[in-house]
Amino acid sequence: MERTTVLAQLGNRQDPRTGSISTPIYRATTYAHEELGKSTGYDYTRTGNPTRAVLERAIADLEGGCRGFAFASGMAAVHAVMNLFQPSDHLILSSDLYGGTYRLVEQFLRKIGIEATYVDTSDFASIEAALQSNTKGVFVETPTNPTLRVADLAAIGEFCHDQKLLLMVDNTFMTPYTQRPLEYGADLVIHSATKFLGGHNDVLAGLVVSKTEEIADKLYFIQNSIGSTLGPDDSWLLLRGMKTLALRMERHEQNALSLANWLVRHEAVPTVYYPGLVSHPGHQTQRLQASSFGGMLSFEVADARMVPEILKQVQLVTFAESLGGTESLMTYPAVQTHADIPEDIRNACGVTDRLLRLSVGIEDVDDLKADLDAALKYALNVLH
Known part of the structure; x- marks a missing residue:
């Protein structure tokens, strides 16, 4: 079955x-x-x-x-x-x-x-x-x-x-x-x-x-x-x-893949981590052992000073811990989920002070892009 x-x-x-x-x-x-x-x-x-x-x-x-x-x-x-x-x-x-x-x-x-x-x-x-x-x-x-x-x-x-x-x-x-x-x-x-x-x-x-x-x-x-x-x-x-896991996971992945491909072209984002990107080193392995690339992605912004501004400016995406819900959530791992890991170890693993994690929800993806775009551009302007 x-x-x-x-x-x-x-x-x-x-x-x-x-x-x-x-x-x-x-x-x-x-x-x-x-x-x-x-x-x-x-x-x-x-x-x-x-x-x-x-x-x-x-x-x-x-x-x-x-x-x-x-x-x-x-x-x-x-x-x-x-x-x-x-x-x-x-x-x-x-x-x-x-x-x-x-x-x-x-x-x-x-x-x-x-x-x-x-x-x-x-x-x-x-x-x-x-x-x-x-x-x-x-x-x-x-x-x-x-x-x-x-x-x-x-x-x-x-x-x-x-x-x-x-x-x-x-x-x-x-x-x-x-x-x-x-x-x-x-x-x-x-x-x-x-x-x-x-x-x-x-x-x-x-x-x-x-x-x-x-x-x-x-x-x-x-x-x-x-x-x-x-x-x-x-x-x-x-x-x-x-009971609705199948439907939700399909929408999570659809939105995450669209956002990842959009973020890699954004001027404020030098690095995007998402297995669904062909450029991701684990892309082929993920294709072989799973039927999806999932609804989670992370990205680095150009400067750590942008992070507080982004977290304040997002209106649709919620700055919160946890993941996997219908609502899109943004987490700052260095001070939230991974705060107990020493800084040198975090940095060696890629969990830098420029990294943001995004649990992509099931909202309309264009609304998510508009919200993120506004927050990223605002942070860039403040920085400059």
């Missing part, structure tokens, strides 16, 4: 007693047992909830995995996955990745003895060179946040299989509608479902999908023990948002 159909049907036929088209919200925290040793399958809502179960099955089906897990946030999902590792284990991670993941690794995982090396995962040789005797896993964002570097999932997947490493892929930017990392050798796929999956900036959630039952059993133990599960109301909101 096509993913478009699966998405549109999410939650349907889940309540045979009433025939409800929309999955009911089960707010119960505890469930009665008919007798000793006999359960309905639900005992306590941290361990399992009927509404959350529908969502978890849905994301597993969409990613092509065996089981899905819903968490209270994207970072809770990442944290749960990182609990699969032990002190003295070594991880290889994308150097250009979300600042919250970097903070988790540096401020928490290192304290318990987990080692980490950051490399440009769009350069496969860098991953090979980072391998150590105690390396246990590779964590990849593709495209990366925020400079949109593309990793070759098939090559990395084969490498991890040969070296017996756990491959974890953050698929937030692409979603399972356009990219399915498990098909290329990933063991775990992670989503900040707050973003494109929810799609409306109204629910905080994280999702993980496991390729094998062995890993799924370990992750379920972690999820139940830590207790950072997604509540039933938020599970329902996420299911509702995902």
